[in-house]
Every structure is written in structure tokens, then in C-alpha cells.
Amino acid sequence: MIVYKSEEEIDRIRKSARLVSLTLAEIARHLKPGMATREIDLLAEAYIREQGAIPSFKNYQGYPASCCVSVNDRVVHGIPDAYKLREGDIVSVDCGVLLDGFHGDSAYTFAIGRVDEAVLALMAATKTALYRGIEQAIAGNRVGDIAFAIQQYTEKQRGYGVVRELVGHGVGRELHEEPQVPNYGKRGTGVVLREGLVIAIEPMINLGTRKIYYLDDGWTVVTQDHKPSAHYEHTIVVRKKKAEILSDFSIVEEAEQNNPALNTDYYRWVGEHEAVEH
Numbered sequence: 001m002i003v004y005k006s007e008e009e010i011d012r013i014r015k016s017a018r019l020v021s022l023t024l025a026e027i028a029r030h031l032k033p034g035m036a037t038r039e040i041d042l043l044a045e046a047y048i049r050e051q052g053a054i055p056s057f058k059n060y061q062g063y064p065a066s067c068c069v070s071v072n073d074r075v076v077h078g079i080p081d082a083y084k085l086r087e088g089d090i091v092s093v094d095c096g097v098l099l100d101g102f103h104g105d106s107a108y109t110f111a112i113g114r115v116d117e118a119v120l121a122l123m124a125a126t127k128t129a130l131y132r133g134i135e136q137a138i139a140g141n142r143v144g145d146i147a148f149a150i151q152q153y154t155e156k157q158r159g160y161g162v163v164r165e166l167v168g169h170g171v172g173r174e175l176h177e178e179p180q181v182p183n184y185g186k187r188g189t190g191v192v193l194r195e196g197l198v199i200a201i202e203p204m205i206n207l208g209t210r211k212i213y214y215l216d217d218g219w220t221v222v223t224q225d226h227k228p229s230a231h232y233e234h235t236i237v238v239r240k241k242k243a244e245i246l247s248d249f250s251i252v253e254e255a256e257q258n259n260p261a262l263n264t265d266y267y268r269w270v271g272e273h274e275a276v277e278h
């Protein structure tokens with residue numbers, strides 16, 4: 001069942017999504033080499049609870065932490081642990097909060113210090129792909145239009161691997177609602193998008209093979225070739241002419257730019273690649 005949201009409900013999801021962005025910004029202020037991924041989780045959980053919200057991921061189907069921290073070849077759902085970030089790593093932080101009955105969900109990939117050009121380009125392309133997907137999230141289009149835009153740009157145009165096993169999703173009173181929002185598919189197929197549909201779009205893009213496997217922890221998704229993977233996610237609401245983005249990267253980016261331990265060289269490529277071929 002697809003649940004369309006009223007403006008009053010969208011307002012509440014906007015507040016949840018904003019809190020997720022503020023949490024990611026708080027993390028962005030603290031990231032540096034030597035920081036354990038567990039510390040990121042502690043920071044996130046404390047921040048979320050201070051704001052009177054609940055971390056959506058904690059205990060979700062047994063997930064043991066408040067955010068997912070996925071370094072390098074970890075695609076998503078990395079469990080925070082004693083691993084210490086190093087210069088050259090990229091780290092995806094995925095976070096969700098439950099506030100006033102509604103969830104918000106967003107993720108962002110950061111680069112620690114000097115990172116390979118090819119990996120910075122992957123980050124830029126993944127962020128661009130997220131926005132290409134969001135451009136398609138307008139009333140009358142279909143889920144497959146979002147999927148196609150992301151796949152076309154990343155796989156066809158850039159030659160990256162698009163992860164198939166994990167997808168975006170509806171967001172609302174539940175963290176994961178219908179419909180599923182894959183990052184690959186055919187134009188003009190799938191559920192028709194209507195105004196008031198709130199979804200999380202979250203491309204997971206691999207530098208090499210699209211193939212993944214799960215670690216024995218049952219959560220962590222890893223690339224089969226151990227090449228890096230990037231992940232950006234926004235919670236958005238479908239509108240008539242242009243989707244409204246409920247999470248907010250501008251506050252995350254401000255913190256990212258002001259942290260000398262983080263590399264923002266990839267910004268120069270975001271959105272600057274050739275137009276999508278049809």
C-alpha cells in the first residue's frame with residue numbers, strides 16, 4: 001500500500017529530515033583521521049536524542065547502531081566499530097530519525113584528506129546521479145523514470161557499477177514504506193508518482209563491479225572486487241513541477257567545507273558532466 005502524505009504530515013517529515021541533515025553536519029564537523037567509526041555513531045545518537053528524537057536505525061530489525069558508517073569498499077549498512085578513519089578513506093554516513101511520529105532518512109559520503117582522483121570522481125557522479133533521479137520525481141512520472149535516470153548516468157555514461165540488491169523507498173510513519181525505488185530500470189515503468197508521495201532516493205554506486213556480498217555480521221554490504229563505493233541519499237516529496245527536497249545538503253556541505261580534514265575537491269565535477277543521452 002502506498003501512503004500519500006498531507007501537507008501537515010509532510011511538514012513533520014521535513015522536520016525529521018532537517019534533523020538528519022543537522023546530524024550529518026555535526027558529524028562533518030568532527031570527522032578526521034584517527035576517529036573511530038564508533039565515535040561517529042555515539043556523536044549521532046547523542047545529537048539526535050538531545051533534540052528529542054529517536055534514531056530510526058537503532059534496533060531496526062536488530063541493527064545495533066544509530067547510523068550506518070561504510071568506509072571504502074563497504075557499500076552501505078556498515079556497523080560502527082573500532083576502525084579508525086585514515087587519510088585516503090571515503091566514508092558514507094547514513095542516518096535516520098523518528099520525530100513526532102515520522103521518519104527522515106539521508107546519507108552523505110565524505111572524503112578524508114588526500115583521496116584518489118578516480119574516487120573523488122565517483123563521489124561527484126554519485127551525488128550528481130542522486131539529483132538526476134530527483135529531477136524525475138515529479139507527478140505523472142513513474143518510479144522507473146527515476147531509476148532509469150540514475151542508471152543511465154552512472155552505468156551507461158560513466159561506466160560505474162549500480163548496486164541492484166538495495167533500493168530507495170517510501171518514508172513516513174515507517175522508515176521503509178512502499179514503493180521501492182531502485183537505482184536501475186526502464187523508463188515509463190513502475191508505480192506512477194503522485195503529489196504527496198515521500199520517498200528516499202539513494203544511489204549506491206561502485207567504482208568497479210556492481211556485485212556485492214554481505215559480511216558475516218549479516219548487515220555490512222561490501223563490493224566483490226573491494227573497489228570503493230559511494231552513497232548519497234535525500235528524502236524528497238513528489239510535487240507537480242519539481243520535487244521538493246526535505247533533507248538539506250547545504251548545511252552538511254558548509255560543515256564539510258569548514259573542516260580542513262575533509263576533501264571537497266570533488267565539488268568541481270558535481271553536476272558538470274555531459275547531459276544524459278537518450
Ligand code: MF3
Pocket residue numbers: 056057058060061063068077094095096105106107169202233
Ligand atoms: N538508509 C538505509 C536504508 O534505507 C537505512 C537502513 S539501515 C538500518 O536502507 F539499519 F536501519 F536497517
Ligand code: CO
Pocket residue numbers: 105106168169200202233
Ligand atoms: Co534509506
